[in-house]
Every structure is written in structure tokens, then in C-alpha cells.
Amino acid sequence: MRAFFILIAAVAMALPAAAAEQPVELKKAPGLDKVEGNCSGCHSLDYIVMNSPFPSAALWDAEITKMIKAFGAPISEADAKTIADYLKANYGS
Amino acid sequence: MLTRRHLVRTAGAGLALTGSGIGLLSTAAAGINLPSGLPEGLRNNAILDTLPGKKPLIKLSYRPPNYETPIEYFRTAITPNDAFFVRYHLANIPEVDAKTWRLAVGGDGANGETQLTLDDLKRMPAAEIVAVNLCSGNRRGLFQPHVPGVEWGYGAMGCARWKGARLKDLLDKVGLKKEAIEIVFDGADGPVTDKTPDFIKSIPAWKAIEDTTLIAYEMNGVPLPHLHGFPARLILPGWTGTYWMKHVTSIKAVTKPESGFWMNPAYRIPLGKFPTVARFTSQDTAVNTPITEIVVNSLITNPLDGAPVKRGAPVTIGGIAWDAGYGIDAVEVSSDGGKTWTAATLGEDLGRFAFRTFSYGFTPKAAGKQTVMARASNKIGQGQTTELIQNPAGYHHNVVHAVTLNVT
Numbered sequence: 001m002r003a004f005f006i007l008i009a010a011v012a013m014a015l016p017a018a019a020a021e022q023p024v025e026l027k028k029a030p031g032l033d034k035v036e037g038n039c040s041g042c043h044s045l046d047y048i049v050m051n052s053p054f055p056s057a058a059l060w061d062a063e064i065t066k067m068i069k070a071f072g073a074p075i076s077e078a079d080a081k082t083i084a085d086y087l088k089a090n091y092g093s
Numbered sequence: 094m095l096t097r098r099h100l101v102r103t104a105g106a107g108l109a110l111t112g113s114g115i116g117l118l119s120t121a122a123a124g125i126n127l128p129s130g131l132p133e134g135l136r137n138n139a140i141l142d143t144l145p146g147k148k149p150l151i152k153l154s155y156r157p158p159n160y161e162t163p164i165e166y167f168r169t170a171i172t173p174n175d176a177f178f179v180r181y182h183l184a185n186i187p188e189v190d191a192k193t194w195r196l197a198v199g200g201d202g203a204n205g206e207t208q209l210t211l212d213d214l215k216r217m218p219a220a221e222i223v224a225v226n227l228c229s230g231n232r233r234g235l236f237q238p239h240v241p242g243v244e245w246g247y248g249a250m251g252c253a254r255w256k257g258a259r260l261k262d263l264l265d266k267v268g269l270k271k272e273a274i275e276i277v278f279d280g281a282d283g284p285v286t287d288k289t290p291d292f293i294k295s296i297p298a299w300k301a302i303e304d305t306t307l308i309a310y311e312m313n314g315v316p317l318p319h320l321h322g323f324p325a326r327l328i329l330p331g332w333t334g335t336y337w338m339k340h341v342t343s344i345k346a347v348t349k350p351e352s353g354f355w356m357n358p359a360y361r362i363p364l365g366k367f368p369t370v371a372r373f374t375s376q377d378t379a380v381n382t383p384i385t386e387i388v389v390n391s392l393i394t395n396p397l398d399g400a401p402v403k404r405g406a407p408v409t410i411g412g413i414a415w416d417a418g419y420g421i422d423a424v425e426v427s428s429d430g431g432k433t434w435t436a437a438t439l440g441e442d443l444g445r446f447a448f449r450t451f452s453y454g455f456t457p458k459a460a461g462k463q464t465v466m467a468r469a470s471n472k473i474g475q476g477q478t479t480e481l482i483q484n485p486a487g488y489h490h491n492v493v494h495a496v497t498l499n500v501t
Binding site: 044046047072073074 | 134135137138152156157234238241242243284288289354
């Protein structure tokens with residue numbers, strides 16, 4: 001996991017042509033720290049906001065499963081549950 | 094010191110002033126004319142943001158960068174490079190050094206293998222083509238019911254003049270075996286972690302050897318900009334942007350279908366739902382097939398939706414139409430909700446794969462809301478749909494576009 005984040009830092013520094021990415025502020029609610037910690041390594045958090053308010057609980061579950069199974073996101077089972085609860089409560093339908 | 098917000102606002106205002114007078118600041122508080130059908134979260138979150146070397150574009154996501162082109166830039170058949178949409182799947186996007194870049198050509202479906210430098214590529218016979226690069230998911234954000242993904246509005250597309258070597262000439266250097274079924278492309282960009290599937294795409298061998306399939310190194314007369322695939326990318330006129338591999342480093346002829354994530358399950362359409370002529374049958378499953386051709390489509394670019402116009406004063410309805418390269422046959426405009434349609438005048442023909450501009454003179458007769466619609470048809474009789482063709486990934490949205498004008 002530590003190596004993963006070092007890799008992310010290295011990638012971020014190797015992107016002189018990237019835009020000045022601004023923090024995407026999600027709703028402050030329980031679980032936000034797990035969302036920021038697990039999701040923002042691979043993508044900015046505007047991906048979450050732009051689909052709201054449509055995703056159902058089942059769709060958020062499917063998205064998290066896709067991130068873990070198809071995209072190999074190293075998210076623990078406990079964190080996945082916390083993230084799912086946060087997304088359903090704050091960005092779901 | 095100027096703040097970033099200030100810069101974005103200033104840039105937006107500048108665009109409004111140089112446009113037709115119906116500027117980007119005329120509607121939403123954020124200064125962007127976003128379709129009302131987009132998800133609320135997208136509408137609240139999208140901003141005009143300036144990537145290096147670009148005009149302010151509509152930012153959907155920072156990383157990977159997904160930025161769409163405001164409609165104002167589609168008033169000409171050629172989309173300027175600095176206004177061209179930006180789309181990446183994965184966030185590791187290195188700036189390629191032209192001196193050390195190499196393009197490897199080979200694979201088990203080729204008789205040999207070779208490696209080219211950028212100079213080698215440029216020494217090959219050059220071809221130029223004007224072609225639309227359109228994201229498969231353009232207008233996904235307008236799907237009802239909602240389809241998850243990047244919630245694009247109208248601007249995940251552009252049309253440029255591309256210059257490069259023909260792919261078939263590159264493949265001739267190594268010689269295709271008769272068993273070669275697909276050509277597989279990889280680019281220098283990739284995932285943040287090695288557990289994420291790299292973005293790798295294949296095309297049918299028959300499509301690869303068409304005269305119009307290029308490995309381009311120029312876009313609108315200048316070297317490919319970084320965000321558009323420097324130093325070289327695949328140009329696949331008529332087919333959606335997913336195949337147009339940027340920063341291409343590897344071209345492999347293969348004798349078995351490419352099986353990576355980005356070929357299946359990604360970028361699939363249900364079998365039999367769309368009137369597709371060009372098929373990618375080596376990738377078919379029992380239920381779906383890769384997206385291939387762009388569907389016939391059009392967009393009204395002037396006036397913008399919600400624009401104020403004067404009763405009794407002539408207004409030119411302008412826009413663009415495009416298809417998979419069969420050629421736009423006609424664009425028709427309706428101002429009575431689709432009951433009657435009148436032919437618009439087509440603009441300059443920059444080739445069968447290009448945006449075709451159209452214009453139509455219209456005089457609003459009564460005050461109030463006035464809806465204007467446009468629909469295109471092509472030379473093989475394909476047209477646009479009035480009802481969305483639902484599909485799980487939100488592709489091929491070509492519902493007739495309408496704008497509502499405020500007549501006073």
C-alpha cells in the first residue's frame with residue numbers, strides 16, 4: 001500500500017503538462033476520509049459528483065466492485081463498506 | 094496576484110466577447126451553457142478550466158483529464174486545436190520525448206518486426222484527411238434513464254485535418270500474414286497502478302489497411318499537441334474515438350482477438366440495436382459487439398439554447414452535421430415541433446469524414462418560446478432518431494437536437 005502511494009506521488013510529479021488540479025470538496029460526512037484516501041489515488045473526486053444524484057445503492061455497489069475487481073484498486077473490505085455507505089448516503093438516489 | 098478563479102472568469106469573458114454576442118456567461122452562474130438534461134452533480138461541478146496550451150474548456154474531471162468543448166467552437170467545420178476536447182481513461186500521462194520515442198511494429202500476425210523513429214515516420218509517404226474524432230460516450234450525460242460514466246454533454250468531439258503515414262504502409266514494412274485478424278495498439282500513457290488494465294485497443298485487419306487509416310503526427314498543420322497524442326496517434330476516420338490511440342508506441346498484428354478489458358467488456362453495444370454497416374465480427378459475443386462507426390448526427394451551434402431573439406428579425410440557424418463517412422446528404426430544420434421540415438443549406442465539403450456546416454434563415458413570428466430542431470441524413474439513407482436508443486454504456490446518442498429561443 002505504501003509503495004502504491006509513493007508511485008502516485010511520483011506520477012503526479014511527472015506531469016508538468018497537467019492542469020493545476022484543485023481539490024474537489026465532497027460533502028463532509030462520516031466515511032469521507034476513506035473515500036479521499038482510497039479513491040483519489042487514481043482519479044479526481046469529480047467523477048463521484050458528476051453522476052449524482054442518480055446512482056442507486058446497487059449501482060454504487062457495482063461501481064466500487066468494478067474499481068476493485070476490474071481496475072485493481074487496493075481497497076480493504078472494511079473501507080469498501082464505509083465508502084459504499086458514504087456514497088449511497090451523500091451521492092445516491 | 095491573480096487568482097485562478099479570476100483567470101478562468103477573464104478567459105470566459107474574453108470568449109464571450111469574441112463570439113457572436115451570445116457568450117458563455119449568458120446563462121448559468123458558473124459561466125457555462127450546459128444542457129439542462131445533464132445530471133445536477135455535473136452541472137454544479139463543471140467549470141471552465143484551462144489546461145496548458147488550451148482555451149478554457151468545460152472540465153468534467155481533472156484526473157484523468159476529461160474536458161469538453163463549448164458549443165461555440167463548433168460553428169466552423171474545423172475545431173481549433175486549443176479548443177479540441179481532451180479525453181483520457183488513465184491518469185499516468187507522460188510527456189513523450191520525440192528524440193527517444195520509438196514505434197514498434199510487429200506481432201505474431203506479422204512476418205517480421207521493426208522500430209521507427211519519428212523521423213522515420215515522417216519520411217514515409219504522407220497523407221492528409223479531415224476527420225471527426227468523436228467520443229463514443231458523447232452526450233452520455235443526456236441519457237434518460239441515467240447511465241453512469243463520464244457525463245458528457247455535446248462537446249466530446251472535434252474535427253481536424255490530420256497528417257501522417259498510412260497504417261497500411263507501416264504494416265507493409267513487416268508484412269501481414271494471412272492469419273492476421275486484428276491490429277493491436279498501445280500508447281505511452283497508462284494506469285497509475287499496474288493492477289489497472291493498460292489502455293490497449295484493437296481494430297480489424299481489414300479496417301487497418303484502408304487508405305484513410307493513418308498514424309498521424311500533425312493536427313491542423315502543427316505537430317500533435319501533447320494532450321492529443323504527441324508524437325503520433327491512430328486516426329480511424331468514421332469510427333469512434335476509443336480506437337484513436339494517442340502517444341502510440343506499439344502496433345501488433347495478431348492472429349487471435351485482443352481480449353483486454355478495454356475491448357471487452359468495455360466499449361460494447363448490444364447486437365442488432367444500431368444500423369451499423371462496418372462490423373468488428375472477430376470481437377462479437379452472443380449479446381454484444383464493439384462500437385464501431387459514428388452514427389449520423391447534427392448539432393445546432395447558433396443560436397445557443399435559451400438565446401434571446403427579436404420577433405420579425407431574421408436569424409440564421411447554424412450548425413454542423415456528420416456521419417461515419419458515407420457523406421451527409423441533407424440537413425433539415427423544423428420550427429413547428431417536427432411537423433414540417435425544410436432543407437438547410439450545406440456549407441463547404443471538407444471530405445466525407447468531416448463536419449459539414451449548415452445554415453437556415455428563420456424569422457420568428459410570435460413572441461414567446463420558439464423551438465428549432467435540426468436533423469441530418471446521409472447518402473446511404475441513415476438518419477437521426479427521435480427516441481433515444483437505450484444501451485448499457487450510453488453510446489451513440491443521436492437524438493434530434495433542439496434549441497429553444499426566447500422571442501421578444
